[in-house]
Amino acid sequence: MVSTGPSCYFLPESRDLMSLRSIPQLLTYSAILIAVFAVPVSAQPPLHERIDAALNNGDPQFKKQAAASADDATFLRRITLDLTGTIPPAEKVRAFVADSATDKRVQEIDRLLASPEYARRMQYVFDTMLMERHPDKHVPAKDWRNYLRLSFLENRHWDDLVQEMLTVDGTDEKTRPAAKFLLDRELKAEQVTRDLGRLFLGRDLECAQCHDHPNVNDYLQRHYHGLNAFLSRSYLFRDPKTKKTSIGEKAEGQVAFTSVFTKEEGKTAPRVLDLPEIPDPKIPEEPYKVKPARNVRSIPVYSRRLQLADAITSTENQAFQNNIVNRLWALMMGRGLVEPLDMWHSDNPPTHPEVLKLLTTGLQEQDYDLQYLIRELALTKAYQRNSHQKADAKSTDKPDYRVGLLKPLSPEQLAWSMMQATGITERTLNGLKAKKIKDDPQKGPKLTADARWQEEALHDALWRNVDSFTVTFGTVGAQSSRFDASANQALFLLNGPLIQSWLVPGGNNLTARLKKLESEKEIAEELYLAVFSRFPDESEITQVVEFLKVSQQEAHKGIPELVWAALASDEFRFNH
Structure with a gap:
């Protein structure tokens, strides 16, 4: 007899096992043995279920x-916009x-995450987050964005990406695009230090440069200068032959600071917030691999700059983990657990600390796999709720995710969605495929059937249209979840030649x-499926019918106006 707590199982003596006359009997006893001696495993619900429970x-x-779960059409539009940056085609909605x-x-979420459009969407998201639409300086935006896109195609993990961005020096052409974060900020202490704090730690330390922050007790002058100390010895070097700029570094230089308020003096070695200082090792007799000289990029034996990436991404640095999960939560849910995203401090705590802990723990367990975290967020009931609040639901200033939050479309989402709705995307892709097959009858059919070829060809053909939207609707600097329309944007939608050209009937x-x-009625249905990614209700069909009756005498001249009105509507402009 084997005792396992409350249950007892009677097993035959070992000498009797061979006397069992049937294989089924032997298998039965084997199963009992496995069940008895197996190590119990505590099953844990998937992360998305734990998030919903915590909310x-x-x-x-x-x-x-x-609120109830969004209907299928609403969910499809929402997830397609969030994961691929555009609305779904009408036939997909049907x-x-x-x-x-x-x-x-679940199948649709996984399909979209595996698509090349997902990598392009993440390229846009992280380019905007990290470079904030500032103009190019040393690294072309095209190279940088391609670097981001390929990284997300390979599902490179966040800590690896940050490690590369903060360690490359710009001398190797293969890794040079990753150096854009540092190179295009000219290694200016006030900009680089502030952006390291904002974009990787969720803390805007700008006002702690000359003194402890006057309004945020958590932000101290030593925090600002601790980050600055990693880069204070580095400088931009312009190669006289190639004319390209890279990063050089000196072997000496300390960071000292004085408060303009208290006149108190201080100094610090490199450090991240309140984590321990990282002292320099003993200086060798020859501190340089490459000594400083005219037109020479100096390289020290010990580099403070190369300690930055390890310090930022260290498992001890909770701020790094909190920051990225907060930004992904804001991306998917419409608002961060901490808002503004770069003002994380004790007087502005996360609205749902338990959710934050679940997200950071999950991210650590999956080695900073952002795709995993995005998938789990998409699977939550909170993400999939509709955006209509119940009549008896309470209203609070703090978002509690009882209802889906509205999210304004980014300039890129708006551009691609308008081209999808008006048929420009389909027409362009068909033309590209036809041309490729004509030019290469043997390999063309197979090549043009490849999803990645289609995405890349379409992007290369239409990126100038997207740029037009970015110039009009994009804002330089920190991104916000708010939506503020301008006169230029209204005029662009009202009578801009680009959009007007898409409304001229032609082809398909x-x-x-x-x-x-x-x-x-057929017109109303096709219009709503193409533009709003849903079927119209009876009142909406009636409105379309009445409008078209008025314009019927002019051979449906009102149809372009009808499409334009739908594209310019609030419903189209937001992800809901």
């Missing part, structure tokens, strides 16, 4: 007041809504397709 923890009214599979949302674009339809 309603301690609030008995949460489940009652939480198919997804009609699909009766119970796991179709949206206005041409609508003109070919026989009934106003």
